[in-house]
Each structure stands twice: as C-alpha cells, then as structure tokens.
Amino acid sequence: MRKHLYFLFLFTLPFLGYTKEYNQVLYFPKAEVLNNSTTRIPFKLVDHLIVIEAKLLDQTGNFIIDTGSESLILNKNHFKGKMTSSQPNKQNSGVIDFIDNPLEKQLHEFIIKDLVIKNKFSDVIDLSSIEISKKMHLLGIIGYDLLKDYEIFIDMHLNQITLSQVNSKGEKFDKSVYLEKIIDSVDIKKKKHTIVLEASVNNQNLKFGLDSAAEYNQLNKKVNKEALKQFFPKRKLQLVGVSGKKIEVLAGKLYRVKLTDAIYFGPMQTILTNLNKMNIAFGTQLDGVLGYEFLRQQRTIINYKKEKLYFVKQPLYKE
Structure with missing residues (x-):
C-alpha cells in the first residue's frame, strides 16, 4: 500500500478585508516558561510532522508547526461560526492544489503562557484530510506570522521547541537562554x-x-x-x-x-x-x-x- 505524505505549503496572500474579532486566547498547557521572554514547548512527532498541544476557543487539540505557512490556520471543522471577509478572491496555494476563498478570523490575543501576541489573523480552511490520514484531532497550523518575532530552536533530539522573543534587529532579550553550544x-x-x-x-x-x-x-x-x-x-x-x-x-x-x-x-x-x-x-x-x-x-x-x-x-x- 502506498504511503500518503502531506506537504503543508499554505501560503496566503496579504489580508485586505474585514474580519470578525474574537476575544479568545490560544495557549499551550504543557509549555515551560523559562523567563519573561522565553518559553519551551514539548512536541510529538506524528509521522514526520511536528505537533504541539494547544487550547483555543475552549478546545484542546493538536497544532502543526509549519514554517512554510504564512499565518495561523484553523481547521474549519472545529471552528464554525459566522465569519465575513471583503476579499472574495483570496486563495491559499499548495503544492498540488489551490484552495479558493478561505475564511478568516482575527484573534484578539495569542498567548504562550506569559508571552502575548496580539491582533493576529487566521485563515480557516478544511483540514479534515490531514486529520483522517494522521488519525489525530487537528485544530490548526501555526506559521510564520506567529513565529517571526521569536528565535525558534527546533530540537529533534529532545523533542522540544524553544521560543525566545527578539527585538527588531533579531537580538534576544535573554542572552543566556541556551545551555547548548x-x-x-x-x-x-x-x-x-x-x-x-x-x-x-x-x-x-x-x-x-x-x-x-x-x-x-x-x-x-x-x-x-x-x-x-x-x-x-x-x-x-x-x-x-x-x-x-x-x-x-x-x-x-x-x-x-x-x-x-x-x-x-x-x-x-x-x-x-x-x-x-x-x-x-x-x-x-x-x-x-x-x-x-x-x-x-x-x-x-x-x-x-x-x-x-x-x-x-x-x-x-x-x-
């Protein structure tokens, strides 16, 4: 039987329209706060996908870490509701297909323990094919827009990601966060x-x-x-x-x-x-x-x- 592989290249065009704002927060219950600017999050590998546990809108489930995705992407099968956008021709483009007219939400706050990222947009598309293939409860995909203000240490040896907040020049606020060389x-x-x-x-x-x-x-x-x-x-x-x-x-x-x-x-x-x-x-x-x-x-x-x-x-x- 042939193995099915997923390649999550979900590059969204810049946001141009209005979206409904949600005063909800996304946080990681298993995160370890090292200091005011650094958080360490354990992950598991589902096949070869980096998956962390997070909670959003009273739901707890899995999020894939995807440096190839532009924004936070939510699985519309778990985040249903009235959403509007004045940009009818927006697309998410993938390796072998194009997804027309993804819905959008705006999250008022994205919280990683004490680290707060405000006013981020999220695309809402159907991720059920990944859920079925990987046999997991998938709430969404975390991409560049939520990662760009951090230095991201992806450690496949310890199965953890360390997020260290940086300034506009990319300098970490905490200079001594890594014990590793x-x-x-x-x-x-x-x-x-x-x-x-x-x-x-x-x-x-x-x-x-x-x-x-x-x-x-x-x-x-x-x-x-x-x-x-x-x-x-x-x-x-x-x-x-x-x-x-x-x-x-x-x-x-x-x-x-x-x-x-x-x-x-x-x-x-x-x-x-x-x-x-x-x-x-x-x-x-x-x-x-x-x-x-x-x-x-x-x-x-x-x-x-x-x-x-x-x-x-x-x-x-x-x-």
Whole structure:
C-alpha cells in the first residue's frame, strides 16, 4: 500500500478585508516558561510532522508547526461560526492544489503562557484530510506570522521547541537562554515569509525552501542533471494536498547536500516532483524544499529578523 505524505505549503496572500474579532486566547498547557521572554514547548512527532498541544476557543487539540505557512490556520471543522471577509478572491496555494476563498478570523490575543501576541489573523480552511490520514484531532497550523518575532530552536533530539522573543534587529532579550553550544551558522534569505537557503548538490548550486511541515524533502525534477545524479529513486508514493488531491511521485534518497564545507548532510529521504505550483506560492524559484529530513540531522535555530540559521552541537552518546 502506498504511503500518503502531506506537504503543508499554505501560503496566503496579504489580508485586505474585514474580519470578525474574537476575544479568545490560544495557549499551550504543557509549555515551560523559562523567563519573561522565553518559553519551551514539548512536541510529538506524528509521522514526520511536528505537533504541539494547544487550547483555543475552549478546545484542546493538536497544532502543526509549519514554517512554510504564512499565518495561523484553523481547521474549519472545529471552528464554525459566522465569519465575513471583503476579499472574495483570496486563495491559499499548495503544492498540488489551490484552495479558493478561505475564511478568516482575527484573534484578539495569542498567548504562550506569559508571552502575548496580539491582533493576529487566521485563515480557516478544511483540514479534515490531514486529520483522517494522521488519525489525530487537528485544530490548526501555526506559521510564520506567529513565529517571526521569536528565535525558534527546533530540537529533534529532545523533542522540544524553544521560543525566545527578539527585538527588531533579531537580538534576544535573554542572552543566556541556551545551555547548548552553537557550532555554526549560515545566512538565509527571506522571500515574503519563506526561508530560502543556498546549498550545493554534487557541486551544483541550488536554492531550497525550509519547511518544517515537509515530511520528506522535495527536489524539482527540472534541476541540473549533475544534481539529479545524486538522487537515487526507490519507489513511488502518493503526494496529498490539503484539499485531498493526490499525485504520484518518485521517492528515494538525495546525497551530497552541503550548505558550507563544514555543514553537510547524510542521505535524506526525498521526493522528485514538479515544483511549478509551489514556486508560484513562494513567489520565487526554488530547486527544492528541506523539511523533516533536514531538521532531524541538525538541531536548528531560526532567526527571521537576522536572516540566519544556527546549528547546535549534537549530544554525545555513551555506549
């Protein structure tokens, strides 16, 4: 039986219309407050998706952390009610489908324990296909708009995310939040809400988007042939969009991916596909996407305002 993989590239256009305001808060009951500007949140992996528990509008459930999504996205199956918008042609665009006319809500406050983010907009779409496939109660997806004012440490070793509030220049208010040693860093570029980083594959320079909700990496089938020589296909899989639309893709392993001479990756599970629609969504030309397979090999810190990725030393294992 073919495995179904979800790639949650949900890039929304800028908000232009009126939405109803909700004086409700979203908070994380399992969060650990380290200080006034830093919160640590445990997560679980559902297949390869980073999932945290949160409560919103008197409901407790799962939210996916998705650096590829522009905004907070709510599952309309759990957040029903009267919502209005004066922007009739707004779309959410995905890798293999386009979702017309998502509804919108405005949250008066988004609270992570003592950290308060005010007046954020959320899109409301049908996420039932993900709920069914992943067999979980999914309330929504947390994206860039709620993450951009924090330095985000995604630690796949300890299964936790640390959010450290930063100023307009990207400097943390708490300078001593990490006990772990930062061993290297790379520059990134921010295209709207998208993290773009340059890498080489078989000595070919490529541009990748970083998306924490991509269960496998993706490589555009139209990249340079020398780069394609490092992709070794093994089987066919079905790629599933948020609307439930499916396409068949080749899956295998990608070798020789390097960010610098010191930062390189072992073989990563990757799918080969056409990224034309995704590039429309990103508003840039990407040669691929790095997701779970990237994050599981490097403990990664994202700083949007500095446009930097930092890499944290892996723990030493004793026999």
